[in-house]
Amino acid sequence: MVISRNFQGLFESLNETVVLSLPKLKENAIKINFTGSHEYKTVYKQEPLLPFAASEVFNAPIHRWRRLTALDENCKAAYEITFDVKGSNLDFRPGDTIGIIPQNSQSDVDNLLEHLNINDLADINYTISTDAGKKGVKVPPHIPVESTLRHILTYCVDLRGVLKKLFLLSLSMHTKDASEKRILEYFSSKEGSIAYTTHILNERICLLDILSIFTSCKPPIGLILEYLPRLLPRPYSIANSDHENSFIKVCFSVMDIGNNRKGVTTGWLEDIIIKHDNCDLEERMKNMNISNVETKIPIYIRKNINGFCLPESLDTPIILIGPGTGVSPFIGFLEERRNIQKKNPETKFGYAWLFFGCRNPKYDFIYEEELNNFLSNGVLNELTTSFSRCGNTESGYVQEAIKQNSEKLAKLILKGAHVYVCGDIKKMAPSVREAITECIATYGDEVNEPEEFIANMIKEKKYLLDIWN
Known part of the structure; x- marks a missing residue:
């Protein structure tokens, strides 16, 4: 076996005499029967619902x-x-x-079918059943009980999904090479928890990667359908x-x-x-x-559960914070204000302040022309930019720009401004909240508990988030 260099050091460090503590593994219970028909149809036991759907597809x-x-x-x-x-x-x-x-991409699907040596079955209709002798066994709801493998692998399962330890252990049971099998067992074990996090989770290793690295691993397609999550x-x-x-x-x-x-x-x-x-x-x-x-x-x-929309009162001040593609919903906000302005020129709008950030204005200042137009016609009152890869700017990130404008921001918020934050949930959103809390703590004299103040804004839908991972 030629082990990927990603795992070479790990393999060499494994002591073959160590007994691994492995989770209990259930036997694969999904049975796939090919009908021999090429007449395409897809049937669910109960078609899975679309998350947060507010319309038909x-x-x-x-x-x-x-x-x-x-x-x-x-x-x-x-x-x-x-x-x-x-x-x-x-x-x-x-x-x-x-x-x-x-x-999923056609190349990913084709590579998987070829690795499992089931190309000739890809477009033949199948029916799925479970072992009648096993209690509590169900076909995953996102898997059609009748369809073709190509359809399932293209539209139903996430080929890039996170590999759980039980899945890795199940894959090891269908791995012929002893060294490859040992590494997969190690990832699945209690002893290999740190290695699992380091080499699998942190590196975003998916099934496609595992099968390309551990080439002797050729699991039955039923096992793969049992473990792969839904393509959402x-x-x-x-x-x-x-x-x-x-x-x-x-x-x-x-x-x-x-x-x-x-x-x-x-x-x-x-x-x-x-x-x-x-x-x-x-x-x-x-x-x-x-x-x-x-x-x-x-x-x-999708249902707008968070109420991420313009205030009902047009004269309410709004503070918009959206670096990168996080600015996209605010383009819609500002277009809406412009359309109202055209219909009713006498409409009084609240102050609108947008914080935008990117790496370099020469390369990724998206919607620059549109934002400048909004400024020129008064739909947007103030635009504050941050560029993280330009050393000659006052702030590199939007949270820094917020701190630099603490007093003015605090006054707007205390007057009832709504704050909108759109972007990354891990770094940007927490940093922005910390910066705004600091603004209130420094310049909100009548606010005793700034963190509680922001928490109440969130409850009252005056601090709104559209964030992603």
Whole structure:
């Protein structure tokens, strides 16, 4: 066996005499029977519900797209896609999100089928059953009881899903090479907990990686379907107003998740728009109309549980904090204010202050032109920018800019301003909350407990979050 260099040191350090404490493993109970029919159909015992659905699914064609960031190897690709939703039931307002129902790449599916030597079964209808002699055994609800393997592997299971220890142990039972088997058992064991976290979880190792590294591992397809999680829809903030109700815009960065892979949904969308673009690289930065593309993207409106929307009273001040693609819902907010302004020029709006951050204004200041237009027509009163890769700026991150404007921000918040934060849940959102709490602590003389004050704002939906992991 040739062990991947990622695991070479781990293998050499393993003592073969050590007895591993392994979890109890249940025997695979899913049975797949191929009918021999090529007549395609998909039947669920009970079709799984869409998370937070507020509408039916609509298969939306892509009307237009544009690249928002520069074509530079040091700059993450970000795009805006406009979906044509004419004739749909997708009613929305600024601040809402859509769910995009993704699919796994054809190459990933083909590689898995080839590794398991089941290419010839991929498009044959099957029926699924469970061992009648085993109690409590059920077919996972996201697995159709009738379909084809290609359909399931493309649309139903997350090939990039987290590998739990029981799954790794089950895979080890179908691994012929003794060294490979030993490493998989070690990851599954109590003794290998740190190695599991370091080498599997932190490195985002998925089933596809395991099968490419441990080449003698060839599990039955039933075992894979039993353990792989559901391929869930991905939420994206709507980046436009609903005044026309004919188009929905979203923007996204193409995620690099390591191991030479892009995000399931963002990589899929990028492949679609570039596949149908015959222009050179420079032309890709311009607006592209691809309404003739046959591919349609299944989308639906998600319930706005957090109430992430403009205040009912238009004269309420708003503080918008959205670095990177986190600015997208605020483009919808500001478009809405502009549309109201056009219809009723005498409308009095509350003060609108936007904090935006990116790496370098030359490369990834997305929506710069739109934001400047909002400033010029008074829809946006103040724009504060932060650039983390420019040494000549006052602040590198939005939380630093917030602290630099503490007094003015505190006064606005104490006058009833609503605060909106959109972006990363791990670093940005907590840092912003800490910065705003510090503002209140320093300049909110009448506030005795700043942290409690912010907590109450959240309860009263005056401090609103649209955050993701």
